[in-house]
Amino acid sequence: MEGLSGDELRGRNATMVWDGLGTIQLRYEGSWIRQKSTLTYLILKKLGQRTVPVEALTGVDLVLPGGTEDPTIRLLLRDRADPLLTVAGGQLDELLDPYRLDFDNKQWLLADYYAQEIRTSIALHQLPPGPAERWLIEPPPAPAKIKFQGVKAELDGTDLVLDYGFAATQAKKSYGDPWRLPLAELRNVEWAPQSLRHAGYLRLTTTRTPAERPKPADDPETLLTSAVDESDVLFFGAKLLSLINW
Secondary structure (H helix, E strand, O other): OOOOOOOEEEOOOOEEEEOOOOEEEEEOOOOHHHOOOHHHHHHHHHHOEEEEEHHHEEEEEEEOOOOOOOOEEEEEEOOOOOHHHHHHOOOOOOOOOOOEEEOOHHHHHHHHHHHHHHHHHHHHHOOOOOOOOOOOOOOOOOOOEEEEOOEEEEEEOOEEEEEEOOOOOOOOOOOOOOEEEEHHHEEEEEEEOOOOOOOOEEEEEEOOOOOOOOOHHHOOOEEEOOOOOHHHHHHHHHHHHHOOOO
């Protein structure tokens, strides 16, 4: 989507534009020096921008200058409005929250105006409570194929194809090698980042997922990450999730 026109709220990690009609756009175009970390810069740069209709929102948080916290404005999204946040399951913390904008003290008047305008627009739309009934925000650009530990995953039309390497266990290959999963059988996708103790993964839930899942190393529906770019895995997971009709 092309850039919206309107007053620009330029923050340290993004630029926010409100069109005055019902759409907010966040553009991640700042210098890495103004970001909180190099990782934040790399993920937001790859994300590019997010376009958010007010139908996707439950509210706006605003922290003005003068207190102990940094001045920020943050969009609060409805459950299941954005496949990116949904697949991350709350694991995009304050550092990587794409809907949080940190602004300088001199920008407080415009930030306050934005918050009031967006809250009014949300109220006027009289949105029903609860999760969104459909995805309201596009998934970020994602690769069509990605390599995990011992398996390559590729979107092929209406199927997800998992092609295993020689090191994959027989348990991993128990659904077939390659395993062609119709997207119509996909029920959920969850992403977890790598940590010092645990490997990262993309975990699928399908129509054949057992009540008690095997350990990740033997689970055909858990794709372990290795040295791949975690943002690619996250974005690939969001793309998969966006293809599910709740």
